[in-house]
Amino acid sequence: MISNTSGIISKVWSFCNTLREDGVGYGDYVENFKEILSSFRG
Numbered sequence: 001m002i003s004n005t006s007g008i009i010s011k012v013w014s015f016c017n018t019l020r021e022d023g024v025g026y027g028d029y030v031e032n033f034k035e036i037l038s039s040f041r042g
Contacts, residue, residue, distance in 0.1 A: 012036055 015036060019029055 008040065 012033075016029065016033065019032055024032070
């Protein structure tokens with residue numbers, strides 16, 4: 001379970017770093033993060 005959680009966190013941070021590097025603003029960043037979380041819930 002811990003390994004799976006670590007992998008998910010790693011993927012989320014990777015995506016967030018990509019957004020930041022592309023100049024995504026704070027509001028868009030939060031919106032995209034919410035979409036990522038909802039995709040994990042199914």
